[in-house]
Amino acid sequence: MIYFADVAALTRKDLRVELRARDTLPAMLLFVLSTLVVFHFALPEGTGDDAAYGLLWVAIVFTALLGLARAWVPEQEHGVLDGLVLAPSDRSAIWLGKTLATLAFLVAAQVVALPAFVLFFAPLDATALAGVLLADIGICAVGSLMAAMAAASRSREVLLPLLVLPLAIPLIVGGVGAAISPEGGRYLLLLALYDGAFAVLSWASFEYVVTE
Amino acid sequence: MGLALILALIVAPEDADQGISQRIFYIHVPIALTAYFCFGLGAWKALLLLWRGDERNDLESYVAIHQGTIFGALTLITGSIWARASWGVWWTWSSNQLVLFLVLFLFYCAYFMLRFSLEEGARRARSSAVYALFGVVLIPISFLAIRLADDFIHPTVFVREGPQMTGTMFATFCLSWAAVTLLAYVLYRVELAGKRLDADLRELREVLQ
Amino acid sequence: MIRARDLEKRYGRRRVLAGVDIAVPARGFAVVTGPNGSGKTTLLRVLAGLAAPTRGILEVDADRAQLGYVGHEPLVYRELTALENLDLYGRLYRVPERRERIGMLLERFGLWEARNGRVSTYSRGMTQRLALCRALLHEPELILLDEPYSALDEEGTDLLDRELEILAGARTLVVATHDPQRLARLTTARIALA
Numbered sequence: 024m025i026y027f028a029d030v031a032a033l034t035r036k037d038l039r040v041e042l043r044a045r046d047t048l049p050a051m052l053l054f055v056l057s058t059l060v061v062f063h064f065a066l067p068e069g070t071g072d073d074a075a076y077g078l079l080w081v082a083i084v085f086t087a088l089l090g091l092a093r094a095w096v097p098e099q100e101h102g103v104l105d106g107l108v109l110a111p112s113d114r115s116a117i118w119l120g121k122t123l124a125t126l127a128f129l130v131a132a133q134v135v136a137l138p139a140f141v142l143f144f145a146p147l148d149a150t151a152l153a154g155v156l157l158a159d160i161g162i163c164a165v166g167s168l169m170a171a172m173a174a175a176s177r178s179r180e181v182l183l184p185l186l187v188l189p190l191a192i193p194l195i196v197g198g199v200g201a202a203i204s205p206e207g208g209r210y211l212l213l214l215a216l217y218d219g220a221f222a223v224l225s226w227a228s229f230e231y232v233v234t235e
Numbered sequence: 236m237g238l239a240l241i242l243a244l245i246v247a248p249e250d251a252d253q254g255i256s257q258r259i260f261y262i263h264v265p266i267a268l269t270a271y272f273c274f275g276l277g278a279w280k281a282l283l284l285l286w287r288g289d290e291r292n293d294l295e296s297y298v299a300i301h302q303g304t305i306f307g308a309l310t311l312i313t314g315s316i317w318a319r320a321s322w323g324v325w326w327t328w329s330s331n332q333l334v335l336f337l338v339l340f341l342f343y344c345a346y347f348m349l350r351f352s353l354e355e356g357a358r359r360a361r362s363s364a365v366y367a368l369f370g371v372v373l374i375p376i377s378f379l380a381i382r383l384a385d386d387f388i389h390p391t392v393f394v395r396e397g398p399q400m401t402g403t404m405f406a407t408f409c410l411s412w413a414a415v416t417l418l419a420y421v422l423y424r425v426e427l428a429g430k431r432l433d434a435d436l437r438e439l440r441e442v443l444q
Numbered sequence: 445m446i447r448a449r450d451l452e453k454r455y456g457r458r459r460v461l462a463g464v465d466i467a468v469p470a471r472g473f474a475v476v477t478g479p480n481g482s483g484k485t486t487l488l489r490v491l492a493g494l495a496a497p498t499r500g501i502l503e504v505d506a507d508r509a510q511l512g513y514v515g516h517e518p519l520v521y522r523e524l525t526a527l528e529n530l531d532l533y534g535r536l537y538r539v540p541e542r543r544e545r546i547g548m549l550l551e552r553f554g555l556w557e558a559r560n561g562r563v564s565t566y567s568r569g570m571t572q573r574l575a576l577c578r579a580l581l582h583e584p585e586l587i588l589l590d591e592p593y594s595a596l597d598e599e600g601t602d603l604l605d606r607e608l609e610i611l612a613g614a615r616t617l618v619v620a621t622h623d624p625q626r627l628a629r630l631t632t633a634r635i636a637l638a
Contacts, residue, residue: 025538032535036524043523043562097521101563101571105494106519106578110536111509165369172362176352186349186366189342190373193380200383213376213383220372228368231285231361235455235495290498355456357496437457 029112033120038127040097047093048128051086055136058082059143072145076202079140080195083133083155084162088184090128091166094121095174104174108233118167118229126163133159147202150211154201157214158194161221165190168225172232193217259320263313265412266306267332269419271374273303274339278371281364293360294434296367297350298427302419304343310336331381338377342370445470445586445616446491451500453486460486461497466635470505473612473630476620478637484620485516487637488590491618504586506616509537512584514592518575522564526555526574529563530581537582549577553603569597576604587611589619593626 041047062078098104107117133155141147147155166187173182194217200210280296283289314333315325328334346366353359451464461483468474476484489495491504492513504511513519520529527546534542550556553573563571572595579587593601605626611617612630619627624634 029536032532036521036528036532039528040521040523097523100522102515102517102519103521105513105515105517106533107536108494109492109508109511109513109519110533111507111538112536168365172349172365175358175362176349177354178348178352182345182348182352185345189338189345190369192338193373193376196380196384209383213380216379217376220376221369224368224372228285228365231365232358234361234493235356235358235489355458356454357498359456441457441459 026113026116029116030119030123033107033117034123034127037097037120037124041124041128044097046096047090048131050093051090051128051132052135054089055082055086055132056139058085059136059139063143073203075140075144076151077199079144079202080198082136083158083198084188084191084195086132086136087125087129087159087162087166088187090125090132091163091170091187092180092183094125094167094170099174104171104233114230114233115226117233118171118226121167121171122163122225125167126159129159129163130156150207151202153211154198154207154214157211157218158198161194161214161218162187162191164218164222164225168229168232171229175232190221259313259317261408261411262415263310263317264408265415266313267310267336268412269415270303270306270310270336270339272416273299273306273419273423274343274370274374277303278367281367284360284364285368290357290360293363294430295427296364298423298430300343300346300367300370301426302423304340304347305422306415306419307336307340307343311340329385331378331385334381335374335378338381339370339374342373346370445472445505446474446618447501447503449501451487451490451502452498453483453490453495454498461490461637464500464635464637468616468618468633470616471613472616472632473627474618474633474635475624475627475631476618476635476637477622477624480622482637484637485590487635488513488515488588488618488620492588506584506586509582510585512579512582512587514575514579514589516590518563518571518578520563520571520574520578523562525560525562526550526566526577527559529574530577533578533581539582545581546577549581552607553577554599567597568595569600572596573600573603576607580607584615586616587618589617591620591622593621593623 059082062075062082066074066078095104098107104117108114137147137152137155166183169186169190170183173179173186176182193213197210197214197217201207201214204210277296277299280292280299284292284296311333314330314336318327318330318333319325326333346363349366350359350363353362446466446468448464448466451461451466452459453461464483464487466474476487478484486495490497490502492511493504493508494513520526521532524532527550530546530549531542534546539545547556550559553576555570555573555577558566558570563574566574572592576592579589592604596604608617608619608627608630618635621627624631
């Protein structure tokens with residue numbers, strides 16, 4: 024239980040830092056809304072709803088990447104990550120805390136972006152929304168680990184999307200499938216499988232990427 | 236060893252009798268299988284590195300993945316030739332195997348980017364190992380995803396009817412598979428030996444200074 | 445408390461530490477000296493467990509909960525206040541009677557007035573004092589200090605002198621410094637890096 028107390032303390036700290044600095048969430052919001060407007064001009068008349076769903080997923084993945092790129096910035100200033108790594112709590116709690124905080128930002132951005140999408144383009148049903156949530160969990164779980172790896176590198180801004188995009192392809196398949204296929208349940212199953220497998224792997228491997 | 240390799244590669248296609256599109260099958264499929272094998276080997280060595288902390292596994296994992304990526308690129312090239320011969324186009328999104336290899340190719344290119352932008356040392360070894368492990372989990376999940384994606388990307392499923400393999404064809408296939416595996420093994424050993432020699436020389440030079 | 449034989453740390457080709465032997469008994473006071481770039485910081489990071497040695501034997505009789513570390517950087521969040529930073533670390537270190545302990549430390553290091561100000565508004569000296577509070581928060585058995593005087597103002601220097609006076613003999617300390625004279629009176633062991 025003390026493990027979850029640590030996770031809660033770390034997540035709450037991230038939310039508080041964001042509330043003070045307002046570095047991440049406004050940027051994500053503005054980005055996703057601008058992208059939707061760009062799509063209106065990128066989609067020729069009469070391309071249909073399916074194309075819009077596809078583009079929605081492009082917007083979601085890139086918005087998540089924008090948030091993930093900033094995920095570890097507070098820890099990089101003043102070497103805080105070393106401080107957290109030194110603390111006696113389980114190091115995977117640092118990963119879980121960051122994953123939950125990033126997930127909160129992404130969901131908050133979507134609370135505005137998805138109604139805007141429905142207003143501008145096409146309706147979303149319950150299956151599509153479940154797909155969005157499951158894919159959010161997957162991309163934040165994998166992404167916060169990858170962002171920690173990229174943060175230690177020379178070319179972190181460039182590296183992160185390169186690391187994450189190939190890993191995000193199954194999420195896009197699942198998300199688009201859940202939105203447009205009549206048998207959306209199969210895609211939700213794929214997303215759940217992805218989340219389970221990669222969350223466990225990320226959870227288990229975080230400790231290895233934060234020490235020298 | 237080299238002789239057996241050349242012999243197998245030249246003799247093997249002779250048995251094929253149904254034109255170029257059949258012939259490339261003997262090269263394409265063994266190369267693809269070998270690429271999977273190399274990725275698997277790289278992930279296994281990565282697991283050993285994380286588990287036991289033996290630094291030698293880092294180089295072995297890297298070389299295996301390097302070979303896997305070379306064979307993966309060859310799979311894309313031979314697959315593209317096959318697509319040209321069979322369907323008259325250089326690229327087709329309807330071949331799941333090819334699409335999967337494209338995803339994997341991108342993934343493993345990112346692996347090299349990660350390696351080259353981290354400072355040499357234990358952290359690079361471990362981060363690379365973690366990414367290599369993500370690769371072997373990505374393979375089945377991507378495969379599943381691409382199969383599912385067929386539903387909405389190609390609503391009409393067409394079944395490719397391959398002719399039943401005869402005994403000689405199967406033997407040829409096995410022979411060329413063995414040959415490609417052998418080739419991969421030799422390349423793996425050569426690259427590993429080269430890299431180790433390089434490291435030894437560097438150490439020697441440092442000691443002499 | 446600390447025993448190390450033939451310690452080596454390399455980053456790829458770069459060898460940062462080589463052939464370091466250390467023996468620091470419990471409640472000893474060791475000073476690490478050496479010119480810039482001789483690996484003082486790396487040695488302290490290795491002792492703290494932030495970096496693993498590439499070769500050699502290292503035994504440290506303190507787990508993470510018993511270890512206090514002051515590094516080059518203060519290891520505190522810029523956007524949080526002193527109180528919030530110490531509260532977070534107090535939770536992670538499971539410090540009993542967290543509030544009282546934090547209040548006492550802030551008082552002792554002259555940060556009580558500034559406790560609700562963000563770290564980003566602090567001077568370098570204040571930030572370094574907060575870093576010291578952070579490292580001592582959980583009353584560690586083993587204390588590793590990397591150039592602790594470097595960012596301190598005159599008042600902070602006196603504070604740290606007084607603090608080390610109290611800690612010496614009660615806890616195990618390893619201090620990296622370019623000014624060993626200052627600590628000569630307390631020192632029981634020397635580690636010279638070349």
